[in-house]
Amino acid sequence: MRLPKGEAASGLLLVSPPLVYAILLLAVPLGSIVLLSLWTQNFLTFDTTLTLANYAEAFTDPLYRTLMLRSLAISGSVTLATVLFAFPIAYFVSFHVAPERKALWIFLITIPFWTSYLLRVFAWKVILGFNGVLNTSLLGLGIIDEPLTFILYNANAVVITLAHAYAPFTILPIYVALEKIDRSLLEASRDLGENAFVTFLRVTLPLAMPGVVAATLIVFIPTVGDYVTPVLVGGPDGRMIANMIQIQFLQLNDAPMGSALAISAMTIVAAISLLFLFLMRGFLKERA
Amino acid sequence: MKDPLIVLDQVQKYYDDYHALRGISCEIGKGEFFSLLGPSGCGKTTLLRTIAGFEDVSSGRVLIGGRDMADVPANLRPTNMVFQSYAIFPHLDVAGNVGFGLRKRGDLSADQKKAKVIEALEMVGLAGYGKRPAHALSGGQRQRVALARALVLEPEVLLLDEPLSALDKKMREQMQTELRRLQRHVGITFILVTHDQEEALIMSDRIAVMFEGEIAQLAAPQTLYRRPASRKVAEFIGVMNFLSATSTVSGDTVALDIAGLGKVTLSAEQCPGGAPSGAAVAGLRPETLSVVIDDASATPSHSVTGKVVEVVYYGDMTYYEVALDGAQKPVTISMKNLPGRRVLEIGDTAKVAWDPSALVIFAA
Numbered sequence: 001m002r003l004p005k006g007e008a009a010s011g012l013l014l015v016s017p018p019l020v021y022a023i024l025l026l027a028v029p030l031g032s033i034v035l036l037s038l039w040t041q042n043f044l045t046f047d048t049t050l051t052l053a054n055y056a057e058a059f060t061d062p063l064y065r066t067l068m069l070r071s072l073a074i075s076g077s078v079t080l081a082t083v084l085f086a087f088p089i090a091y092f093v094s095f096h097v098a099p100e101r102k103a104l105w106i107f108l109i110t111i112p113f114w115t116s117y118l119l120r121v122f123a124w125k126v127i128l129g130f131n132g133v134l135n136t137s138l139l140g141l142g143i144i145d146e147p148l149t150f151i152l153y154n155a156n157a158v159v160i161t162l163a164h165a166y167a168p169f170t171i172l173p174i175y176v177a178l179e180k181i182d183r184s185l186l187e188a189s190r191d192l193g194e195n196a197f198v199t200f201l202r203v204t205l206p207l208a209m210p211g212v213v214a215a216t217l218i219v220f221i222p223t224v225g226d227y228v229t230p231v232l233v234g235g236p237d238g239r240m241i242a243n244m245i246q247i248q249f250l251q252l253n254d255a256p257m258g259s260a261l262a263i264s265a266m267t268i269v270a271a272i273s274l275l276f277l278f279l280m281r282g283f284l285k286e287r288a
Numbered sequence: 289m290k291d292p293l294i295v296l297d298q299v300q301k302y303y304d305d306y307h308a309l310r311g312i313s314c315e316i317g318k319g320e321f322f323s324l325l326g327p328s329g330c331g332k333t334t335l336l337r338t339i340a341g342f343e344d345v346s347s348g349r350v351l352i353g354g355r356d357m358a359d360v361p362a363n364l365r366p367t368n369m370v371f372q373s374y375a376i377f378p379h380l381d382v383a384g385n386v387g388f389g390l391r392k393r394g395d396l397s398a399d400q401k402k403a404k405v406i407e408a409l410e411m412v413g414l415a416g417y418g419k420r421p422a423h424a425l426s427g428g429q430r431q432r433v434a435l436a437r438a439l440v441l442e443p444e445v446l447l448l449d450e451p452l453s454a455l456d457k458k459m460r461e462q463m464q465t466e467l468r469r470l471q472r473h474v475g476i477t478f479i480l481v482t483h484d485q486e487e488a489l490i491m492s493d494r495i496a497v498m499f500e501g502e503i504a505q506l507a508a509p510q511t512l513y514r515r516p517a518s519r520k521v522a523e524f525i526g527v528m529n530f531l532s533a534t535s536t537v538s539g540d541t542v543a544l545d546i547a548g549l550g551k552v553t554l555s556a557e558q559c560p561g562g563a564p565s566g567a568a569v570a571g572l573r574p575e576t577l578s579v580v581i582d583d584a585s586a587t588p589s590h591s592v593t594g595k596v597v598e599v600v601y602y603g604d605m606t607y608y609e610v611a612l613d614g615a616q617k618p619v620t621i622s623m624k625n626l627p628g629r630r631v632l633e634i635g636d637t638a639k640v641a642w643d644p645s646a647l648v649i650f651a652a
Contacts, residue, residue, distance in 0.1 A: 187342055188375035190362045192389030192441065202388075206379045283379070285421070 037259035046256065054260030064244065064261060068268065071240040074155055075224040078162040082219050083212060085163070086170035090211075091204075093171075094178035106175065109168050117165060121232045124161040128152040128233070153235025161229050166222075170215035177211025178204070209283035217273055224269050241265050293318040293444060293477050294339065299348035301334055301501075308334045310501040311348070316445075316479065321471050323480045323488040326498035327524070332481045335498070336447050339479065341365045353444060368438035369447040372454070374430040376422045382409070383418035385433050389441045408440035411470070428459045435467075439474060446471075448480045452487065464490050485525045489513065497521050515560045519569060519650045528571045528648075529619040535568040535649065542649065546570045548615025549592060552644045564651035574622040576646035579608055580639040581623075581630050588641035594619075596636045606631050610638050 037054055040047040058064050093105045112120065127133045128151045135147040150156055181204060189199040227242035241261065248258030292315035301309035308331045316322045324332040337343045339350060341362030350357045352366060377385050387405045390396065409415055412432040425433065431451060438446055452460045468491050471478045482488050488495045489509040496506045505517040516522035519530065533546040542563050543553045556563045580586050597618050598609035606625055609618040621640065632638060
């Protein structure tokens with residue numbers, strides 16, 4: 001056999017290990033899920049006739065619809081909250097921290113990541129619980145007369161916990177976008193007659209948008225499918241689509257239905273993300 | 289000055305321990321093309337930014353149109369700036385950049401604003417470029433956009449922070465004449481910061497030469513070149529030969545014995561820094577000396593002989609280094625290469641003619 005020569009061959013050789021890895025661990029499982037979603041569960045065996053019946057059910061059953069819409073609403077709130085909180089922090093670090101201290105600040109922001117995700121979720125349980133840190137403090141201070149119950153075992157708790165968990169993911173891209181802004185542009189805006197606030201709206205914010213868009217997607221895409229947080233702090237009202245997928249696979253033993261739900265959720269998230277990118281295209285144009 | 293627009297009164301600026309501006313006082317006139325010239329770190333950009341309102345003064349006053357600017361932020365000053373990096377907004381097209389500052393002009397309708405943008409673009413030679421995105425502009429075009437963006441607001445003062453330093457030589461020369469023409473056309477005050485002495489000489493009505501936070505000399509280009517106030521200014525502006533001398537002052541005249549040139553008596557006017565007594569330095573520009581070549585009939589009033597030690601041929605000019613008897617260093621002489629004029633070679637003996645009226649005397 002003749003060995004292939006030249007740049008293309010060496011390139012192929014270089015990419016093949018990760019390519020094989022990616023095919024085995026991404027494309028094959030995804031392909032199997034797609035295939036599985038087109039089958040139906042027949043008590044203990046699969047009916048391998050290809051059908052879209054699972055999808056029809058996924059999109060018409062009111063329970064699935066409620067869970068999907070709730071997942072999107074929770075995820076959307078998490079995204080909004082995270083980006084709104086992250087922007088001022090990123091702005092502060094970029095504009096008001098001395099250059100030699102910036103690395104330290106960014107390092108401090110990543111510290112929550114040193115703890116496992118599960119532990120952080122449990123920590124929020126301790127903080128938000130009926131006899132938790134927050135309620136005891138507020139009771140002790142006399143601000144409330146009885147413990148707040150709307151902060152744990154519901155959608156609010158899921159939003160709070162997820163927003164905290166994803167904060168660094170949003171701070172970093174926004175920080176990078178802000179760092180890239182040539183400071184003389186801000187002076188130019190002042191020079192052309194705009195005050196600090198209008199300068200922020202007309203120069204800083206539009207130039208930071210690529211970072212905001214990235215942050216939004218980084219939070220929105222994974223949180224729609226979050227599974228652990230709703231289980232631990234969500235209560236019955238905080239359950240999301242991923243919990244239903246898990247139930248289908250493990251408790252109800254209906255892997256095809258679970259697959260169909262998973263693929264539907266993925267498609268919906270992809271469609272929303274693409275729509276978002278399309279709406280934001282004006283901010284993502286090529287720049288000098 | 290009959291009509292000063294900007295008055296700087298003992299402007300001082302400290303950055304912690306660093307004394308960036310050490311008591312700058314000067315007046316800049318209406319419609320003047322004024323340059324701040326100096327080596328990097330001399331405070332010229334700091335001074336410009338102080339006028340723009342990006343730096344506040346540690347002490348002293350900045351007045352524009354008679355108004356103290358102490359509490360006036362940059363966005364409310366009647367100045368606009370062309371930044372060294374041009375600071376073109378990357379998220380806006382050319383028209384968006386040029387029209388940026390017009391948002392607040394409530395007296396103009398949208399159509400009038402559009403017309404002003406088009407007019408400004410025409411003025412800088414960018415007619416029809418309005419829709420072009422910022423990233424698709426060359427360096428020269430960016431500079432024109434930055435100019436149009438500032439001029440469209442009709443400021444009383446246009447501040448230019450080394451606007452030509454990023455351009456290549458040819459483009460720079462073209463922009464120098466163009467800026468000068470533009471300034472005459474709009475008739476407003478231009479303040480240019482530059483480290484390029486040639487650029488300052490070409491463009492300015494008056495030049496302030498700055499060293500270490502102080503104005504060393506403020507004068508029109510011709511005065512600056514012919515009568516530099518100090519040896520430092522003379523060295524910074526163009527090329528000058530320095531010959532050691534001894535001087536004796538008597539009334540309005542100075543008697544000098546210059547190494548390599550001999551004895552001469554000059555008027556005290558030729559000592560811009562004051563007539564020195566005793567050790568002195570005589571300065572001569574290369575073009576005020578000449579080498580007498582193949583011209584037997586020429587009888588210059590003052591001449592000495594020397595030996596050619598270096599010849600640099602530039603095409604239009606030839607630069608000679610000629611060693612004179614008694615001078616420590618060879619003098620540089622520039623000669624026009626007129627038709628039929630021979631170029632001397634290294635080792636030739638040369639008759640060097642000089643003109644006492646071109647001498648500038650400094651204290652040693």
